Amino acid sequence: MTQTDDTISPATTSNSHTPKGSENLTPPVFDHAFQQQFIDLLLWRRDVRRFRTDPLPKADIDGLIAEACLAPSVGNCQPWRFVKVNAPERRKAIRDSFERANQQALDDYHGERARLYASLKLQGMDQAPVQLAVFADEETEAGMGLGRKTMPEMLDYSAVAAVQLLWLAARVKGIGVGWVSILEPKTVQQALEVPEHWRLIAYLCIGYPEEDHVVPELVRHGWQDRIDPQDLTLER
């Protein structure tokens, strides 16, 4: 069976997580062409640091957030919290935080590595029309603690899962996402006036990319090659 509008809509309609009656929908079959396209999506998803400045429609951002909210989460606790960072002074505080954190990081490298690090572009905050901070609510009562007793970090991992979905959902629509982690989390938390128990998971720059690449930027610039999956897999 190929996909019909009926089968596509619950997963891709922006603002409805689980529309009424959706449990009766026929599950889609992802045909070979889709499977290939899905691999293309994985291959062509990139961390983007070079953005065009043209704005993104608000509906697109809200749609991406809704799609991110379809992510799995421990105990179904949905701990992700999104903050659209719009105010110029808040953006500036976070941009300044990047400068400090980046300088500190640079200080830890020496010689050729330091020179290479300094040449990398590690954020796109000056151009990206949308900036989105993603937090994990460490005190959420949703999920009633299921799955977190021995591994409380699962809460944060759930928020990461949401970011990953957002990243892929964006790429499908030709929208680029860049994850900035070279930041002082406390500074970001304060700049955005969010509760103390919200842990910063990701600061995302979002917009239309200036260029598309199949090879990651850090590979292209000689920082870190891809590792063969076989070298990352054990059998026991």
Ligand SMILES: Cc1cc2nc3c(=O)[nH]c(=O)nc-3n(C[C@H](O)[C@H](O)[C@H](O)COP(=O)(O)O)c2cc1C
């Ligand atoms: C948790 C996480 C944090 C990251 N932080 C940064 C960052 O601060 N600056 C940056 O330029 N890229 C950052 N990246 C992007 C990675 O550099 C990128 O994913 C990696 O080089 C592979 O490239 P690709 O995403 O294009 O495949 C981050 C990615 C992840 C998953």
